[in-house]
Amino acid sequence: QKEVEQDPGPLSVPEGAIVSLNCTYSNSAFQYFMWYRQYSRKGPELLMYTYSSGNKEDGRFTAQVDKSSKYISLFIRDSQPSDSATYLCAMSAIYNFNKFYFGSGTKLNVKP
Amino acid sequence: SQTIHQWPATLVQPVGSPLSLECTVEGTSNPNLYWYRQAAGRGLQLLFYSVGIGQISSEVPQNLSASRPQDRQFILSSKKLLLSDSGFYLCAWRPPEGASYNEQFFGPGTRLTVL
Numbered sequence: 247q248k249e250v251e252q253d254p255g256p257l258s259v260p261e262g263a264i265v266s267l268n269c270t271y272s273n274s275a276f277q278y279f280m281w282y283r284q285y286s287r288k289g290p291e292l293l294m295y296t297y298s299s300g301n302k303e304d305g306r307f308t309a310q311v312d313k314s315s316k317y318i319s320l321f322i323r324d325s326q327p328s329d330s331a332t333y334l335c336a337m338s339a340i341y342n343f344n345k346f347y348f349g350s351g352t353k354l355n356v357k358p
Numbered sequence: 359s360q361t362i363h364q365w366p367a368t369l370v371q372p373v374g375s376p377l378s379l380e381c382t383v384e385g386t387s388n389p390n391l392y393w394y395r396q397a398a399g400r401g402l403q404l405l406f407y408s409v410g411i412g413q414i415s416s417e418v419p420q421n422l423s424a425s426r427p428q429d430r431q432f433i434l435s436s437k438k439l440l441l442s443d444s445g446f447y448l449c450a451w452r453p454p455e456g457a458s459y460n461e462q463f464f465g466p467g468t469r470l471t472v473l
Contacts, residue, residue: 250401278460289364289448289464290402297460334401336462343452343460344390344409345417348401 249273252335252349261358265322269335269349272316276337276347279311281320284332284351293333294320325356360385362465364449370471377422377436379468381449384430389451391432392462393424396446408432444472 252269259265267281277298282290294309296302296318302309308321318337322329332351339345361384371377383389390409394402404417406424414424421440425433432449449465452458 252401280461282464287446287467287469289467292461292463295461336402338460344392344407344415345404346402346462350401 249347250335250337250349253352254350256353256355258355258357259325261325261327261356263325263356265325265329265354265356267320267322267333267335267352267354269318269337270316271318271337271347273337273339273347274313274316275339275341277340278338278343279309279318280336280346281307281309282334282336283329284334286331290334322354325354327356327358330354330356360451360463362449362451362463364447364465364468366468367466368469368471370473371439372473373441374438377434377439377443377470379434379447379449379470381432381434381465382430383451386430386451386453388429388454390454391426392450392452393432393434394448394450396448396467398445402448405434439472441472444470446470 250271279296281294283293284290296309299311299313306323310319332353334351335349336346363382392407393405408426447468450462452462
């Protein structure tokens with residue numbers, strides 16, 4: 247079983263839609279959760295970072311962590327064509343900050 | 359502000375040839391440095407990380423090696439490339455302390471094609 251599972255998509259939505267991206271994980275020691283956005287042929291860019299459970303909001307983006315279900319989500323409100331990219335979740339445990347576990351990424355296409 | 363550079367941006371190499379990819383970070387001291395490989399449609403695979411000059415930890419046994427000759431320089435090498443070494447190579451850095459201690463920041467990547 248992979249440490250982190252993420253639906254690869256592609257996910258295609260119309261402009262203005264609410265997008266929900268999700269990851270599940272198996273290691274209960276994960277405490278730090280990140281979402282990265284990666285445009286084609288570019289390096290990943292850190293979007294959101296959360297510690298432990300709860301919600302965090304930044305503009306149109308909301309990150310949600312449910313540790314009891316080992317499930318994390320990224321919501322994008324009022325999606326724009328510029329949001330079209332691959333979204334990667336990542337997580338790490340408190341005992342090793344040097345090892346990040348990444349999902350395989352979900353490709354999102356927002357149609358104008 | 360901090361910036362991370364990688365070069366070359368793209369590289370096409372024959373099987374059996376050597377490899378040297380370079381990564382440098384500006385605007386910070388004593389960063390933790392990482393090399394990842396991303397195969398098409400797959401997640402990031404951690405190859406090496408370094409917490410200081412000359413200190414290298416290997417995550418996956420393979421024909422690649424890494425070195426850190428200076429505080430903000432990280433090099434990925436191979437003596438003989440294999441077809442399976444093709445991929446997108448990403449360097450990342452993490453601050454040694456501070457508010458972003460648990461965050462990794464990525465460079466622009468090097469796309470390597472081995473023919």
